[in-house]
Amino acid sequence: xxxxxxxxxxxxxxxxxxxxxxxxxxxLASTDNEAKEQLIQSIKSQSKVLVGAEKLNExxxxxxxxxxxxxxxxxxxxxxxxxxxxxxxxxxxxxxxxHTQVRF
Numbered sequence: 001x002x003x004x005x006x007x008x009x010x011x012x013x014x015x016x017x018x019x020x021x022x023x024x025x026x027x028l029a030s031t032d033n034e035a036k037e038q039l040i041q042s043i044k045s046q047s048k049v050l051v052g053a054e055k056l057n058e059x060x061x062x063x064x065x066x067x068x069x070x071x072x073x074x075x076x077x078x079x080x081x082x083x084x085x086x087x088x089x090x091x092x093x094x095x096x097x098x099h100t101q102v103r104f
Contacts, residue, residue, distance in 0.1 A: 003015040003084055004083045005082050006078070010060060012060075014055075015047055028040075058087075062083060062087050062089075066089075066091060068093065068095055068100055070095065074095055075096055078092075079092040090102065091104075
C-alpha cells in the first residue's frame with residue numbers, strides 16, 4: 001500500500017519500494033564499506049519521491065480536514081503527518097508547545 005509523509009505543511013513525499021538486483025544484494029553483504037554506503041544512499045534517494053500535483057492536492061485536503069482546529073492565539077508546528085493510500089493516518093504536531101496526536 002502506498003505511504004505518504006509530510007514534515008513541512010504543503011510538501012509530501014511518497015515512499016517507494018526499491019527492488020535490489022543480485023549485485024546490489026551482494027554489495028550490501030560485502031565488506032566494502034564505501035560501496036555499501038554509496039548503495040545505501042542511492043536506495044534512500046530512490047525510496048522517497050515527491051508526490052504529483054493531483055495526489056498532492058488530495059493529501060493536503062485530507063491533512064487540512066484532520067489537523068487540529070486552532071484559535072487565533074494558538075501556535076501550531078507540524079512534526080510529521082503520515083497517510084496511507086486509503087487516507088488513514090496520523091498527524092503528530094505541537095499546539096501551543098504541547099505534543100498532540102491525531103489518528104484517523
